[in-house]
Amino acid sequence: MAKALTKRSENYAQWYNDLVIKADLAENSAVRGSMVIKPYGYAIWEKMQAQLDKMFKETGHENAYFPLFIPKSYFSKEASHVEGFAKECAVVTHYRLKNDPDGKGVIVDPDAKLEEELIVRPTSETIIWDTYKNWIQSYRDLPILINQWANVVRWEMRTRLFLRTAEFLWQEGHTAHATRQEAIAETQQMIEIYAQFAQDFMAMPVIVGNKTETERFAGALDTYTIEALMQDGKALQSGTSHFLGQNFAKAFDVKFASKEGKLEYVWATSWGVSTRLMGALIMAHSDDNGLVLPPKLAPIQVVIVPIYKGFDELDNIRPVAQKIKSELQKVGISVKFDDRDTHKPGFKFAEYELKGVPIRLAMGPRDFENGTIELARRDTLEKSTVPQEGIVERIQVLLDEIQTNIYQKAFRFREENTFQVDTWEEFKTQIEKGGFILAHWDGSSETEEKIKNETKATIRCIPIDAKEEDGLCVYSGKPSRQRVLFARAY
RNA sequence: CGGGGUAUAGCGCAGCUGGUAGCGCGCUACGUUCGGGACGUAGAGGUCGGGCGUUCGAGUCGCCCUACCCCGACCA
Structure with a gap:
């Protein structure tokens, strides 16, 4: 009785928090926004890791490891990339402490200032592309298909266990290709792997789609995403795969000699999922009695x-x-x-x-x-x-049956909470109730922005399997060719 | 960064108009229990976030810090 959880219906956020703590998955640490992942939570993460790692290797990827620290100057090489991360970076400025001459404790030694500050990686594109530069000379060196399992740091203003923490664990794949086509195929392959993992292992149905320009990864030409619906009617972006074009190749001057003997810039992708998946797993299935784990990921x-x-x-x-x-x-x-x-x-x-x-x-x-x-x-x-x-x-x-059953339950929930909406009034009413909204959108960032400001709803994605359908933008009334997916999101 | 709140035992909290700290859970020992979170008895455990001030006397009043939480803003 002492361990009674808050009911989902009373306070969903509190329920989630209670559950993470009481099921012994993680707890807040002494460092603001950084969590301790406890053995039971880590065991679930290890199961996820093992399966994803297998899937990556089956598709020809290898693991490697790149440094935690990135020279500050690397971030100035790709303009949109730095803009996306600048506001949430931890910066190393000194390399030594010393005893405080005025008394107790230690202070940062002012004589130990770094020539160039180091950034604790918020993501590794820059250091990896700086490295790839030395690995790639010829088309024979391509493709490079590498993944790393690592921790990254993003100095978030507000954090929540697993869903958004200052430091988190993830994998990031970084691939280099000779052609645009091949890179796009890689981007799509990886989002499909994420979708398959979510559905077959996490028992969590997801919508695969493209991000709009404003929601895209900083530095990407195109971002694919898997979006899941949580029990409180909010969306959770659960994995992304980016087609980076030649942006990073140009920024880091990574060229290769093609078969025809021409010097060309390399085409890039990156893709990742994080410990946020733990949050998704918890929220997708659990009930007022506690966690409900899919058998395939249960420790x-x-x-x-x-x-x-x-x-x-x-x-x-x-x-x-x-x-x-x-x-x-x-x-x-x-x-x-x-x-x-x-x-x-x-x-x-x-x-x-x-x-x-x-x-x-x-x-x-x-x-x-x-x-x-x-x-x-x-x-x-x-x-x-x-x-x-x-x-x-x-x-x-029975284990198979449970796996299937919780998937179907989550799938049914999503179906029951996905709404086609055609008028702005309806949109505003529905978004308050939660769930996915499929509505027409005129394709402009201005409209997207206005909808966000008025309702807090964002375009989660443009679903890849959306059928073409003539309609009018739910906000502007301008013509549209397909519905996009709206929701309030974590 | 704006608004609000909290800081007292491992955790959750109480402590009024100032008089030297208590409850529940948990913990330890022993006994009885054991088909849905057991019970009894006996124990252990606190520089009351930090500093300064008022006072004969501060967990309590005042001022100043610090940390954390919630709501917003922000957030591949």
């Missing part, structure tokens, strides 16, 4: 809780539980047998619900007598008593 897929009075009963149960555990492990299912004597079953039930473990097995004396076991699924909270015989197959099937 513990099955937990076995023994119920007993006295150690003789536990001694009966233990071998049966151990046997089930090892049989499940043999087929690749992660299992925890929680035989802690320090907590009662009811406590454990509540705890694993809070932590979103997809399947809970409970076995007591009654089950021991009858050759049964109690099986509870987290997504529906349904309990049933089933025979121990065939439990492995049953669980294998």
Whole structure:
């Protein structure tokens, strides 16, 4: 009872915060805006990482690592890029401390000032393109398909655990190509990988589309995004893939000799997802009892809780539980047998619900007598008593079923909260209620800006699968050829 | 950066018109419990964010810092 969560209906933001803390995913640190990711939260991130890393490697990418610090001057090479990040950079100006001559503590040694300040990377395009310059001379050196797993720092004004933190973990892919076409194909391939990951592993449906010019990545010619709808009706940008054109190649003078012997600038892409995905995962599925994790990303897929009075009963149960555990492990299912004597079953039930473990097995004396076991699924909270015989197959099937079920639940939610809107009045009313709005837009940044100012809604993306359809802009009444996706966003 | 708030035990909080700090949870020990967050008994734990001032006396009053939180502004 002490751990009761705030209800989603009472205060969604508070619910989210409570959940992150109480499910032991992360906590605020002593440093403003920077979080400590706790072991259980990190375990989920590791599962995400492992799967994404596999998908990147399957598509020919390799991992590398570039420096945390970037010379300040690099940021002045690509104008729009620096403009996008300048206001949120941490800057290293000195390299040494010394004892405060006036008393206690330490001070920054004024004699240890750096010739050129170093920027803690907010993203690595600049240092990577400066490096690629030395790697690329000929078309034979292309493509370069590199990813790095790293931390980055963006000095955000306001932060929220996982969703926006001053320091966060991510991967950033940076590729170099001989042709425009190939770079665009790469950009599209990676957004599709993100979409596939979101849907198949996070059980979270996403809309794939292009950002408008104003919402684009600083320095990109085109930005693809996956947009997910959270339970409170707000959108969460969950991954982006950028076609950078020749902007960075020109800024860092990266040219190659083509087959025809001509010197040409390289074509670039970059793409990334971050620990923000944790926020997406939490908000997409969880309920007032706690986390609901898709089996494919759950650090513990099955937990076995023994119920007993006295150690003789536990001694009966233990071998049966151990046997089930090892049989499940043999087929690749992660299992925890929680035989802690320090907590009662009811406590454990509540705890694993809070932590979103997809399947809970409970076995007591009654089950021991009858050759049964109690099986509870987290997504529906349904309990049933089933025979121990065939439990492995049953669980294998059920894990898949849960994975599918929570995807479908999220998908249904999105469908029920996506609205086609054709008038400005309707738009203003609907945006207050939340959800995705599909509406016509005249394609101008001015209109986009005005809509944002009046409603706080932004164009999340221009969906790539949008069908052509003549219509009138919901704001300006000017002609439009397709609907775009509006929402209020995180 | 604007507006609002908070700072007292590990966490959440109370402490009125000033008199030397308390509650719940958690923690430790022992016992009884154990099929949905157990109970009893006994304990441990606090320079009251920092500084200065008023006062015989400050968690409490005044001033000044600092940090954090919320709402806005900002945010590939």
